[in-house]
Amino acid sequence: MVPTHDPQLLKGVLSLLLLRLLAERESYGYEVVQRLRELGLSDIGEGSVYPALARLEREGRLQGRLVASRSGPARKYYRPTPAGSQALSEGTESWLSLAAVVHPVLVRRLPDPSTTTLPTATEDT
Amino acid sequence: MVPTHDPQLLKGVLSLLLLRLLAERESYGYEVVQRLRELGLSDIGEGSVYPALARLEREGRLQGRLVASRSGPARKYYRPTPAGSQALSEGTESWLSLAAVVHPVLVRRLPDPSTTTLPTATEDT
DNA sequence: TCGAGTACCTGGCATAGTCAAGTAGTAGGC
DNA sequence: GCCTACTACTTGACTATGCCAGGTACTCGA
Numbered sequence: 001m002v003p004t005h006d007p008q009l010l011k012g013v014l015s016l017l018l019l020r021l022l023a024e025r026e027s028y029g030y031e032v033v034q035r036l037r038e039l040g041l042s043d044i045g046e047g048s049v050y051p052a053l054a055r056l057e058r059e060g061r062l063q064g065r066l067v068a069s070r071s072g073p074a075r076k077y078y079r080p081t082p083a084g085s086q087a088l089s090e091g092t093e094s095w096l097s098l099a100a101v102v103h104p105v106l107v108r109r110l111p112d113p114s115t116t117t118l119p120t121a122t123e124d125t
Numbered sequence: 126m127v128p129t130h131d132p133q134l135l136k137g138v139l140s141l142l143l144l145r146l147l148a149e150r151e152s153y154g155y156e157v158v159q160r161l162r163e164l165g166l167s168d169i170g171e172g173s174v175y176p177a178l179a180r181l182e183r184e185g186r187l188q189g190r191l192v193a194s195r196s197g198p199a200r201k202y203y204r205p206t207p208a209g210s211q212a213l214s215e216g217t218e219s220w221l222s223l224a225a226v227v228h229p230v231l232v233r234r235l236p237d238p239s240t241t242t243l244p245t246a247t248e249d250t
Numbered sequence: 251t252c253g254a255g256t257a258c259c260t261g262g263c264a265t266a267g268t269c270a271a272g273t274a275g276t277a278g279g280c
Numbered sequence: 281g282c283c284t285a286c287t288a289c290t291t292g293a294c295t296a297t298g299c300c301a302g303g304t305a306c307t308c309g310a
Contacts, residue, residue, distance in 0.1 A: 006219050007298055008265065012133030013227055014298075020230055025241065030257050040226045048298050050259065055297085067244050072256035073306045077244060092231050094131050099224055101165045102138055105145055106217050119151070119192050119202060132267055133296065139267075155288050173267050175289065180266080197287035198275045 005043060014044075015052055016095060019080055019088040022062065028075035029053055053078055061087050130168060139169075140177055141220060144205055144213040147187065153200035154178055178203055186212050 021027060021035055029050050036044045053076075056062040061084035066074045080088060146152060146160055154175050161169045178201075181187040186209035191199045205213060 005223065006137050006216065008137030009219060009223050011136035011266085011297060012131050013223070017227065017230060023235055025236075026244070028257080029259095039230065040222075045299065046258080047260090047300060050257095051299095052297080054259080069256080069306085071307065073258065073304095075244075075257070091131065094134060095227065095231060097165075098130065098134050098138070099228065102142065102220065103224065105142060105164060106220060110148055111150075119200075136266060136297085153288080170268065171289080172269060172291095176268095176291085177266080179290080194275085194287080196276065198273095198289070200288070 005041075010044075010048075012091075013095065014048060015056060016088070016091045018049070018052055018056060019061065019084055019091065022078050023080050023085065023088055026077050026079045028067075028077050030075070032078075056084065060084075130166075135169075135173075137216075138220065139173060140181055141213070141216040143174070143177055143181060144186065144209055144216065147203050148205050148210065148213055151202050151204045153192075153202050155200070157203075181209065185209075 017036065017039075018032065021032060027035065029046070032053070033044060033046055033049050036049070053062065053064075057064050057078065060081055062078045063081050063084075064076045064078045067077055068074050142161065142164075143157065146157060152160065154171070157178070158169060158171055158174050161174070178187065178189075182189050182203065185206055187203045188206050188209075189201045189203045192202055193199050
């Protein structure tokens with residue numbers, strides 16, 4: 001099984017993913033959830049996506065429009081505004097630079113603990 | 126200019142980094158802040174690190190001990206407990222699998238918007 | 251009419267990073 | 281003795297944001 005994802009790790013990343021997916025293709029909430037799940041975020045919920053979309057629209061990063069559907073209620077299609085596109089590129093840069101710090105640290109080999117010396121009361125750097 | 130880091134992106138990642146750095150070498154808060162800054166997290170503050178360390182200790186993932194210093198107040202050295210080591214490996218796995226989803230999406234080329242068709246009122250999937 | 255699938259929204263909650271301020275110890279200069 | 285700077289830790293209030301649970305409502309087929 002896929003390891004249970006830590007909700008905290010998604011913070012900030014979700015809105016980035018939303019901006020990105022909507023920059024690739026205009027889409028509505030319900031579909032975005034499906035697209036996220038297809039990407040591998042299997043346990044993402046509507047309760048995470050809809051509020052995030054609403055917030056991004058409120059902040060002027062997304063612009064939505066209602067389109068009637070023949071298979072259910074009207075869909076609200078979102079696409080990034082210019083401000084949204086800028087937020088996307090800035091956010092992408094932030095994420096990449098953070099990942100560039102985090103990744104190498106997490107994958108480098110742990111030193112053998114038995115060879116390390118421990119600080120004692122009187123030692124000082 | 127380095128892009129201002131989004132505080133949200135650090136959520137969850139910070140405790141992972143702390144566990145990792147302390148698994149590599151026992152260390153105290155003030156020093157951990159310096160180690161993080163050397164890694165490139167230049168605008169990390171003490172107010173983020175100390176509470177995180179305290180929380181990890183409270184949760185039984187870190188164990189701390191006081192060591193007197195000749196250059197200031199006593200230092201509180203932390204090292205991971207067995208539970209902390211397990212949290213580290215689980216967290217690392219979570220982070221890697223999330224990054225494996227996020228990274229490709231963020232770096233793939235955006236399709237040319239002019240070639241895409243927009244949904245209209247009567248279309249349906 | 252009833253259930254299932256589609257589609258959206260909301261309130262309340264928990265988590266965790268940030269800011270600002272405070273407390274103390276050591277050491278050097280005057 | 282006093283002041284400043286560096287070291288070192290702590291705390292309270294604030295904020296952002298994902299998650300859960302529940303609700304509304306439309307379409308379609310049995």
